Amino acid sequence: MVEPTGLEQMVCFQLYAASRAMTAIYRPTLDTLGLTYPQYLALRVLWHRGPTTVRELGTILDLDSGTLSPLLKRLENQGHVRRTRGTEDERTVVIHLTEQGSALRTKAADLPAQVACAVDLTDDEFAQLHHLLGKVRASTTL
Amino acid sequence: MVEPTGLEQMVCFQLYAASRAMTAIYRPTLDTLGLTYPQYLALRVLWHRGPTTVRELGTILDLDSGTLSPLLKRLENQGHVRRTRGTEDERTVVIHLTEQGSALRTKAADLPAQVACAVDLTDDEFAQLHHLLGKVRASTTL
DNA sequence: CGCAATTAAGTTGTGCGCAACTAGAAAGGG
DNA sequence: CCCTTTCTAGTTGCGCACAACTTAATTGCG
Known part of the structure; x- marks a missing residue:
């Protein structure tokens, strides 16, 4: 390691930079x-x-309502989802796909393949990376 | 893998989630x-x-002036850095640490160790992760 | 039951990221 | 030497992230 910066630091920065680089691949499409x-x-x-509640989305994506509420409102304004109050528990808001939102699925179908192509990793390396990132997330979530 | 989502997708999401989880470890300190x-x-x-120019900082951190200019202005307002026009090339702005900014270095010295402790990875795994993230960045930067 | 504690979603405010654009300085070719 | 092209920072605008707070519904304990 040539950097006098410490390995963990570099890993954290690499994580930060790689995450942004990865989403940049998705951006054009x-x-x-x-x-x-x-x-x-x-x-x-x-x-x-x-159909999924805001809370469930938040748990899955690891985001809070402060992020999700405006994001989902924008998706609703674009016509991709509808938001309805839960009938059983009126605190919850259930997010439903519209026809238009469902249709997007096929349009976005080839995105993962595109990205896999753009990133120069073998299947093994993808699996390793996935495993290590899972460990990072697991150890930090606790 | 129970998810029918595709591996690349998951890796990208894992990257996104792990990056945020990692910076969350730094946040309290x-x-x-x-x-x-x-x-x-x-x-x-x-x-x-x-002393480093805004451009050099941008190259190293992979950020543009749209992000760095306000960030550096905030660091200047806090008294950690000073910004001076380059003498030779007046387009450039050189960022200098103040005494206060240099002093922060010792106060932040134990941060990397803290983070390494919090993340449950072996030295080998850190090295692997670093290597794989480097490959991701390399393949996307080109 | 009644009421305090908890929970779900939304709002507000701050600081990134990034695209698009502007202002001004340098470089380079005719 | 002038003028176009290129380059550096900065500004504007939008959409996250995240903390702190608000509102309203539900839970649960005495």
């Missing part, structure tokens, strides 16, 4: 769909889970 | 110093390199 990366993540959850 | 994580990164560069 997401731009054509009129989506940001966090909006895309929220839609993915809805595509896979169906 | 940085709060006591009155710094944000990006401000801390900028100061690290100055601690190691001495």
Whole structure:
């Protein structure tokens, strides 16, 4: 290690820089769909889970209502989702995909493959990276 | 993998989530110093390199002037740095540490160790992670 | 039951990131 | 030497993240 900066520091910075670099790969395609990366993540959850409360989205994406509320409002204004009060528990707000929001799924279908191509890692390396990032998240969440 | 989401996607999300989780570890200590994580990164560069132009900082941190200009202005308002026009090339702005800014270095000295402790990875795993993140950054920067 | 404690979502305020643009200085070619 | 092109910072605008707070609904304990 040539840097006199300390390894953990570098890992943290690498994490910070790599995360931004990765989302930058998504940006051009997401731009054509009129989506940001966090909006895309929220839609993915809805595509896979169906109707989901704000709280559940927050747990899955590790985001709070301060981030999600305005984000979901923008998705609603764009016509991709609808927000309805939960019937059983009126504190909750359930997010539903609209037809338009569901249709986006096929339009965004080839995004993961694009990204996998752009990033020069083998399947093994992807798996390793995934494993290590999981450990980082696990040790920090506790 | 129970998720039907595709590995690259998950890696990207893991990257995004792990990066935020990592900076969250720094936050409590940085709060006591009155710094944000990006401000801390900028100061690290100055601690190691001495006077540095905005452009050089941008290259090292992979940030543009739209991010750095206001960040550095805040660091100047806090008394940690001074900004002076370059003498040879008057387009450039050189960032200098003040006494106070240099003094912060010792106060932040034990931060990396704290973080290394908080994250449950072996030295080998840190090295692996560092290597893989480097590859991600390299393949995306090109 | 009644009421305090908890919980869900939203709001406000601050600081990034990043795109798009501006102002001003330097470089370079005719 | 002038003028276009390039380059450095800075500004503006938007959308996250996140802390702190508000509102309203639910829980649960005496």
